[in-house]
Amino acid sequence: xxxxxxxxxxxxxxxxxxxxxxxxxxxxxxxxxxxxxxxxxxxxxxxxxxxxxxxxxxxxxxxxxxxxxxxxxxxxxxxxxxxxxxxxxxxxxxxxxxxxxxxxxxxxxxxxxxxxxxxxxxxxxxxxxxxxxxxxxxxxxxxxxxxxxxxxxxxxxxxxxxxxxxxxxxxxxxxxxxxxxxxxxxxxxxxxxxxxxxxxxxxxxxxxxxxxxxxxxxxxxxxxxxxxxxxxxxxxxxxxxxxxxxxxxxxxxxxxxxxxxxxxxxxxxxxxxxxxxxxxxxxxxxxxxxxxxxxxxxxxxxxxxxxxxxxxxxxxxxxxxxxxxxxxxxxxxxxxxxxxxxxxxxxxxxxxxxxxxxxxxxxxxxxxxxxxxxxxxxxxxxxxxxxxxxxxxxxxxxxxxxxxxxxxxxxxxxxxxxxxxxxxxxxxxxxxxxxxxxxxxxxxxxxxxxxxxxxxxxxxxxxxxxxxxxxxxxxxxxxxxxxxxxxxxxxxxxxxxxxxxxxxxxxxxxxxxxxxxxxxxxxxxxx
Ligand code: SIN
Numbered sequence: 001x002x003x004x005x006x007x008x009x010x011x012x013x014x015x016x017x018x019x020x021x022x023x024x025x026x027x028x029x030x031x032x033x034x035x036x037x038x039x040x041x042x043x044x045x046x047x048x049x050x051x052x053x054x055x056x057x058x059x060x061x062x063x064x065x066x067x068x069x070x071x072x073x074x075x076x077x078x079x080x081x082x083x084x085x086x087x088x089x090x091x092x093x094x095x096x097x098x099x100x101x102x103x104x105x106x107x108x109x110x111x112x113x114x115x116x117x118x119x120x121x122x123x124x125x126x127x128x129x130x131x132x133x134x135x136x137x138x139x140x141x142x143x144x145x146x147x148x149x150x151x152x153x154x155x156x157x158x159x160x161x162x163x164x165x166x167x168x169x170x171x172x173x174x175x176x177x178x179x180x181x182x183x184x185x186x187x188x189x190x191x192x193x194x195x196x197x198x199x200x201x202x203x204x205x206x207x208x209x210x211x212x213x214x215x216x217x218x219x220x221x222x223x224x225x226x227x228x229x230x231x232x233x234x235x236x237x238x239x240x241x242x243x244x245x246x247x248x249x250x251x252x253x254x255x256x257x258x259x260x261x262x263x264x265x266x267x268x269x270x271x272x273x274x275x276x277x278x279x280x281x282x283x284x285x286x287x288x289x290x291x292x293x294x295x296x297x298x299x300x301x302x303x304x305x306x307x308x309x310x311x312x313x314x315x316x317x318x319x320x321x322x323x324x325x326x327x328x329x330x331x332x333x334x335x336x337x338x339x340x341x342x343x344x345x346x347x348x349x350x351x352x353x354x355x356x357x358x359x360x361x362x363x364x365x366x367x368x369x370x371x372x373x374x375x376x377x378x379x380x381x382x383x384x385x386x387x388x389x390x391x392x393x394x395x396x397x398x399x400x401x402x403x404x405x406x407x408x409x410x411x412x413x414x415x416x417x418x419x420x421x422x423x424x425x426x427x428x429x430x431x432x433x434x435x436x437x438x439x440x441x442x443x444x445x446x447x448x449x450x451x452x453x454x455x456x457x458x459x460x461x462x463x464x465x466x467x468x469x470x471x472x473x474x475x476x477x478x479x480x481x482x483x484x485x486x487x488x489x490x491x492x493x494x495x496x497x498x499x500x501x502x503x504x505x506x507x508x509x510x511x512x513x514x515x516x517x518x519x520x521x522x523x524x525x526x527x
């Protein structure tokens with residue numbers, strides 16, 4: 001069994017193969033496409049960006065064996081589209097196309113690549129509304145959040161269009177008088193980008209933006225659950241004039257695609273956002289060909305509310321950090337650790353705020369919480385709550401499936417949680433907020449760091465010394481102080497410990513796609 005296949009088995013929420021040829025999915029919820037979805041699909045169709053084939057060497061391509069995967073709207077169960085279920089052969093061809101395109105794309109002047117990226121950014125923004133609807137349709141998040149993701153996702157293309165012009169090398173003072181020493185930064189080559197369903201656009205652009213900016217070419221494997229946004233973005237890359245083969249998209253049999261990317265010596269870099277289990281396997285699988293690897297893996301974000309916190313700021317911030325995308329982000333708060341002096345007040349105010357979150361179809365006005373991505377996600381939430389209650393926690397609010405059915409879940413607050421519960425040990429990836437009580441700052445730091453994860457963390461305090469002291473003590477790549485939403489294209493995103501390797505976004509993000517070359521000019525004193 002391939003390591004990629006083993007990884008997928010070990011990770012319940014990882015993308016799975018849904019090829020029609022060996023489909024065994026539960027179609028309890030299957031219905032004809034609703035009128036709403038039909039009209040959105042029609043709008044997408046006329047926009048020219050509703051693509052349902054893979055992209056290989058600039059050509060829209062079906063799976064060679066004709067297999068397809070159904071893409072569902074998680075809010076209704078409707079089938080939105082059939083996309084090709086690709087595997088090893090299509091991936092090999094996509095790699096070859098990217099490899100061929102690399103020689104000319106990498107030789108363009110940085111300013112030329114910059115212009116292509118800028119054009120792509122402009123097109124993404126020009127299609128913001130329709131792309132936002134596409135995300136809501138296939139991923140389920142509320143339309144307002146989906147539109148926010150388009151701006152966020154496009155911002156990486158804009159940022160790296162500019163950063164393309166700033167890939168500076170160095171001149172190093174030599175230790176011998178007749179030598180001149182230089183450092184060049186060069187693109188690593190073909191990049192395999194494996195991306196998740198929770199941010200169908202932004203997790204692609206955060207990788208592809210810096211890759212293309214410095215001269216790499218890419219083979220993207222989006223999640224089989226949300227491939228349509230990736231295909232629409234790829235269509236816009238072609239419309240922006242980015243040459244065929246620079247951006248390729250394959251989807252389908254995740255293990256076959258993953259293995260092909262790993263095994264190919266032409267792929268020089270793997271970049272992945274997803275579960276820690278799959279990330280470890282990709283890291284191991286990259287060893288045979290010694291690829292560069294960057295990994296954005298799972299988190300277990302603590303949110304620390306100190307007695308001296310501004311209550312309103314703490315409630316608003318933790319609400320945003322917990323319930324963004326219905327709790328389905330790697331930086332979502334997983335544990336709210338509250339000091340005993342403010343615990344009761346915070347718990348009450350927080351539960352009231354959570355109760356006000358409207359659950360429903362992401363297209364409905366005012367909805368703040370969409371469905372979870374699939375049945376497995378709901379079952380995970382249920383099992384974590386069951387475990388917490390069996391170990392002494394109390395459900396203050398929610399704690400059950402929403403009356404809307406499907407994969408809608410009631411926003412949930414749990415009190416009296418502790419570090420022994422599954423919900424404190426692992427990422428719940430759903431709309432459940434466990435409250436843990438603490439006494440001292442040292443205890444809060446110990447609880448916060450008591451995990452193998454180290455992606456995002458949050459602190460609420462009005463004491464500036466404490467905010468600095470605790471920020472330094474946290475073993476996390478991101479710290480939000482009195483703020484719940486901190487991701488931005490201009491700051492580095494990435495984790496400590498088992499939350500990953502490397503950074504995305506910001507000036508640091510482009511280094512992940514560059515090789516450093518040292519050049520020594522000798523005998524420079526000769527005429
Ligand atoms: C993620 O969940 O992996 C990304 C979240 C973000 O970019 O803020």
